[in-house]
Amino acid sequence: MLLRQFIKNSSNPPLTPPKEGKLPPFGRVGVGQTSNFKTMKKELNIIGKSHQKLDGKERVSGKAVYGHDIELPNMLHGSILRAKYPCAEIISIDTSKALTLEGVECIITANDVDVNNIGYKRDHPILKKGTVNCNRDEIAAVAAQTKEIADKAIQLIEVKYKIKEGVYDPFEALKETAPRINEFGKGAEQFGNKNVAEYFHYEHGNLAEQKAKSKVIVKKRYELPRVTHACMATSNITAEFNNFDGRLTLWSSTQVPFLYQRDIAHALKMEPSKIRVIQPIIGGGFGSKLDMHPFEPICVLLAKKSGKPVQILYSREEEFLASPTRQPMVIDLTTGCDENGKFTFREVEIIKDNGAYTSWGATTPFVMMQSYSSLYQVPACKFDSHAVYTNNPFAGSFRGYGNPQATFSIESNIDLMAEELGMDKREIRLINANYKGEITGQGLHFKTCGAIPALKTVIEKSNYDKIMAAPNTGRYKRGVGLGSMLHVGGGAKIYRSDGCGTTLKLDDYGYLTIVTGSNEIGQGSETVLAMIAMEELGIPKEKIKVINTDTDVKPWDVGVHASRTSFVAGNSLLGAIKLIKEKLNNKASQLLNVKTNEWEYKDGSMLFNGQEIKLDKVAREMHFASPHELCTVNYFYEPPSRFQDKDFKGDVSGNYAFASQAIEVEVDTVTGNVQVLNVHVSQDVGRVLNPIGLQGQMEGGLATGIGYALTEEMIYEKGILKNPSFHGYKMLTSTDMPDVHFYPIETYDEAGPYGSKGAGEAPLIPTAAAIANAVSNALGVRFYSLPITAEKVLRALSEKKLETRNSKQETNKI
Amino acid sequence: MIITFKINGEIKTQEIKSSLLLIDLIRDVLRLKGTKPGCLEGECGACSVIVNGAAINSCMYLAINVDGKEVTTIEGLGNNENPLHQVQEKMLENGAVQCGFCTSGMVMTTKAYSDKCIAEGITPTREEVKKSLEGNLCRCTGYAKIIDAAEAVYKK
Numbered sequence: 009m010l011l012r013q014f015i016k017n018s019s020n021p022p023l024t025p026p027k028e029g030k031l032p033p034f035g036r037v038g039v040g041q042t043s044n045f046k047t048m049k050k051e052l053n054i055i056g057k058s059h060q061k062l063d064g065k066e067r068v069s070g071k072a073v074y075g076h077d078i079e080l081p082n083m084l085h086g087s088i089l090r091a092k093y094p095c096a097e098i099i100s101i102d103t104s105k106a107l108t109l110e111g112v113e114c115i116i117t118a119n120d121v122d123v124n125n126i127g128y129k130r131d132h133p134i135l136k137k138g139t140v141n142c143n144r145d146e147i148a149a150v151a152a153q154t155k156e157i158a159d160k161a162i163q164l165i166e167v168k169y170k171i172k173e174g175v176y177d178p179f180e181a182l183k184e185t186a187p188r189i190n191e192f193g194k195g196a197e198q199f200g201n202k203n204v205a206e207y208f209h210y211e212h213g214n215l216a217e218q219k220a221k222s223k224v225i226v227k228k229r230y231e232l233p234r235v236t237h238a239c240m241a242t243s244n245i246t247a248e249f250n251n252f253d254g255r256l257t258l259w260s261s262t263q264v265p266f267l268y269q270r271d272i273a274h275a276l277k278m279e280p281s282k283i284r285v286i287q288p289i290i291g292g293g294f295g296s297k298l299d300m301h302p303f304e305p306i307c308v309l310l311a312k313k314s315g316k317p318v319q320i321l322y323s324r325e326e327e328f329l330a331s332p333t334r335q336p337m338v339i340d341l342t343t344g345c346d347e348n349g350k351f352t353f354r355e356v357e358i359i360k361d362n363g364a365y366t367s368w369g370a371t372t373p374f375v376m377m378q379s380y381s382s383l384y385q386v387p388a389c390k391f392d393s394h395a396v397y398t399n400n401p402f403a404g405s406f407r408g409y410g411n412p413q414a415t416f417s418i419e420s421n422i423d424l425m426a427e428e429l430g431m432d433k434r435e436i437r438l439i440n441a442n443y444k445g446e447i448t449g450q451g452l453h454f455k456t457c458g459a460i461p462a463l464k465t466v467i468e469k470s471n472y473d474k475i476m477a478a479p480n481t482g483r484y485k486r487g488v489g490l491g492s493m494l495h496v497g498g499g500a501k502i503y504r505s506d507g508c509g510t511t512l513k514l515d516d517y518g519y520l521t522i523v524t525g526s527n528e529i530g531q532g533s534e535t536v537l538a539m540i541a542m543e544e545l546g547i548p549k550e551k552i553k554v555i556n557t558d559t560d561v562k563p564w565d566v567g568v569h570a571s572r573t574s575f576v577a578g579n580s581l582l583g584a585i586k587l588i589k590e591k592l593n594n595k596a597s598q599l600l601n602v603k604t605n606e607w608e609y610k611d612g613s614m615l616f617n618g619q620e621i622k623l624d625k626v627a628r629e630m631h632f633a634s635p636h637e638l639c640t641v642n643y644f645y646e647p648p649s650r651f652q653d654k655d656f657k658g659d660v661s662g663n664y665a666f667a668s669q670a671i672e673v674e675v676d677t678v679t680g681n682v683q684v685l686n687v688h689v690s691q692d693v694g695r696v697l698n699p700i701g702l703q704g705q706m707e708g709g710l711a712t713g714i715g716y717a718l719t720e721e722m723i724y725e726k727g728i729l730k731n732p733s734f735h736g737y738k739m740l741t742s743t744d745m746p747d748v749h750f751y752p753i754e755t756y757d758e759a760g761p762y763g764s765k766g767a768g769e770a771p772l773i774p775t776a777a778a779i780a781n782a783v784s785n786a787l788g789v790r791f792y793s794l795p796i797t798a799e800k801v802l803r804a805l806s807e808k809k810l811e812t813r814n815s816k817q818e819t820n821k822i
Numbered sequence: 823m824i825i826t827f828k829i830n831g832e833i834k835t836q837e838i839k840s841s842l843l844l845i846d847l848i849r850d851v852l853r854l855k856g857t858k859p860g861c862l863e864g865e866c867g868a869c870s871v872i873v874n875g876a877a878i879n880s881c882m883y884l885a886i887n888v889d890g891k892e893v894t895t896i897e898g899l900g901n902n903e904n905p906l907h908q909v910q911e912k913m914l915e916n917g918a919v920q921c922g923f924c925t926s927g928m929v930m931t932t933k934a935y936s937d938k939c940i941a942e943g944i945t946p947t948r949e950e951v952k953k954s955l956e957g958n959l960c961r962c963t964g965y966a967k968i969i970d971a972a973e974a975v976y977k978k
């Protein structure tokens with residue numbers, strides 16, 4: 009059946025594909041109207057039009073101050089000695105030689121400090137004592153007058169080890185005979201196995217019934233590699249401890265300053281409010297700065313001991329060795345569908361290599377189970393995931409938070425089911441796609457949903473038919489693959505509050521200061537905040553300041569994660585604007601002697617019925633005339649999302665983002681090289697706020713997603729990283745980047761500012777899945793592990809040849 | 823030893839150790855912090871500066887080698903009347919800056935390449951523009967907007 013016909017004729021009961029709107033010039037698609045659709049959709053002056061980055065001029069001129077650029081008077085430089093072996097006992101540490109080196113100010117080891125363990129499970133000592141559990145383990149730290157001296161001193165510290173046989177494979181670690189890897193792990197008591205760091209179980213529906221209904225069942229194992237953020241700015245921190253009042257100032261690149269403040273306080277047995285966290289300009293985050301890492305409290309300990317400010321900057325090699333990674337995992341996924349291609353069930357078992365310690369990354373199943381339970385319509389689902397301790401470096405959180413891994417397995421299995429059933433790969437996705445109004449088995453409520461329009465858009469725009477119909481012989485083989493994703497779009501209630509505070513101040517001269525709890529890590533959220541204020545208050549960009557870098561000043565916010573910032577901080581700002589408008593409306597009405605709330609804000613003035621008054625005048629009148637008050641307001645926004653129950657059921661986010669990608673690849677069958685030719689991505693972003701910023705998020709996410717699919721992998725041998733450099737770890741360069749065709753879908757979701765949804769993580773989530781499907785389409789060989797390197801392609805092709813030859817011989821015999 | 827060189831239009835004489843790297847001369851001695859250390863291994867291009875018209879990785883270049891030469895860093899672009907150079911303007915307009923840590927390097931590489939193209943009277947193709955940026959890594963943007971910005975410079 010032709011796809012177009014199929015879409016027309018399709019009438020699946022629960023599926024009510026919303027009508028597609030007309031495609032406006034930018035290729036936007038409007039669907040899924042909400043109750044206040046009209047107000048949401050009204051033409052806006054600022055929102056929806058491209059705006060340059062708020063502090064772009066500083067960043068493009070080299071004036072922006074990053075952690076690497078901070079210099080304080082008398083500042084020392086810190087360096088960390090890491091373990092020589094991934095698994096060993098520390099017999100002794102001798103720092104005496106190092107201490108005599110001129111310029112060394114102090115050295116610390118675990119014996120010198122009184123601290124708490126850190127990490128999501130508090131299983132991670134800041135400095136190690138007794139045992140070494142992975143190669144990045146911190147043994148000692150030096151503060152010296154220069155970085156060179158500190159590095160030299162590190163070499164002079166003598167550590168005696170008793171080397172032990174480590175466990176580097178999580179399946180080995182699960183065996184009864186395996187040694188206990190992390191002495192603080194509670195696996196034995198909590199999960200029945202000493203090396204299990206964290207376990208998640210989820211289920212809905214009647215699995216047995218759905219299995220019985222299935223015409224096709226596909227069971228496959230997927231293996232996902234360890235990759236890393238590789239932020240262009242390496243990890244850094246500067247700490248200054250004030251002995252007089254016990255206050256600590258940190259210049260830190262954290263993504264979550266308020267949680268970080270609490271974590272540092274816990275680690276160092278301090279009061280959180282004595283810690284001031286200042287964020288310099290951050291040179292990339294992508295999830296890597298969601299946890300507090302040992303080097304950060306270590307820097308504080310050095311500052312405390314030396315009585316001077318201390319800075320720690322990672323080298324690039326250290327960044328590879330000692331920053332968190334994405335979770336490597338093995339996924340066993342079984343899925344089924346009935347004879348019409350309707351999905352029946354998903355059953356998944358995941359073993360994650362947790363590494364030696366537990367970070368927030370261990371909670372990625374929280375996101376993964378959403379995709380297994382609710383990406384497409386899934387009548388029954390069972391999900392089990394174990395994070396298992398090994399002597400590998402520990403995994404953290406990374407843009408997508410488990411979802412690229414989950415989506416890779418789901419979308420691969422979908423292709424396999426379609427193949428087995430002889431069904432069109434588009435059709436199987438369309439009949440199962442999520443729809444507006446759907447409440448999934450897990451309780452996620454899709455009040456708006458752009459899943460079907462996104463799928464249809466990429467299918468149409470990618471010329472899917474044409475690529476499939478083209479002859480595919482010769483050296484270069486082309487293929488196209490589809491992948492879709494579901495991700496939270498309105499924050500995620502995982503902490504006691506998922507909120508964000510805003511303080512607004514309109515000064516005597518009509519300048520607006522937005523003090524927001526949210527953070528800018530390069531993603532452009534502060535620009536969006538300025539745009540919202542411009543839109544609502546008619547104040548020009550030049551008169552808007554955004555203050556967001558200092559925990560002593562800004563109100564609370566949970567931090568940058570879960571694609572939440574524009575959503576939560578935007579809503580918070582809108583709430584504050586409402587309050588400040590009430591104030592301004594009252595004052596202006598009083599001054600001009602009118603009775604109205606209908607003031608229009610335009611070009612720095614307030615207008616009503618032909619009357620006009622300047623904003624700054626209203627603010628001054630408030631300030632200088634009785635009853636004398638300042639034009640300031642405070643607002644705290646808490647999203648309407650709810651905690652999930654103990655079974656992980658519930659509507660966890662303010663809204664949900666959907667996206668599809670159709671990716672065209674060309675595989676060179678001689679070199680094995682896979683080239684991505686075109687990426688068509690369509691994403692339900694609710695509403696486009698800043699087109700240029702959004703497009704940048706798409707392209708950046710895709711580049712990381714393509715790297716995940718094809719080139720990036722941290723190669724470990726017995727716990728030791730073999731490629732800790734940009735030379736060995738292959739990220740995409742400018743010449744590898746394909747053309748990106750982006751078609752935002754606007755569903756105008758009531759919960760988001762102007763109807764928008766979080767967008768930042770989504771672009772990299774379905775990319776590896778779509779690429780793997782495209783490569784398989786091109787070659788007729790499927791890849792169950794990432795990255796799909798040239799080597800793997802060649803191996804697979806030669807195995808395929810062998811197989812064909814063997815099967816021919818078999819036939820000949822018969 | 824003592825070297826004399828021109829940096830951002832100003833002649834400087836400086837006593838240095840022969841092992842000093844250019845990036846350290848720029849960032850630590852002259853305190854020009856706009857040049858960024860992304861890897862110090864010659865792999866990322868964040869530290870790109872222009873020496874006698876060519877973009878080089880300042881982390882792989884000994885400072886003694888700028889003796890008698892002309893160095894331009896990101897701080898040397900633009901002036902009081904026009905604080906941003908055309909290349910920087912285009913980067914901003916095209917949304918090529920996210921975290922910005924790679925940006926100085928991208929700008930300097932593009933500036934050197936565009937000067938060369940202008941001198942030789944050529945307009946590079948998009949593929950050539952991509953090639954010119956191959957030595958500069960960016961983790962945020964996916965390069966597309968940086969390439970657009972660089973192309974816009976040549977299109978002028």
Ligand code: FES
Binds near residue numbers: 860869879882
């Ligand atoms: S810092 Fe010089 S190339 Fe990376």
Ligand code: FES
Binds near residue numbers: 240921922962963
């Ligand atoms: S903008 Fe962040 S690395 Fe390029």
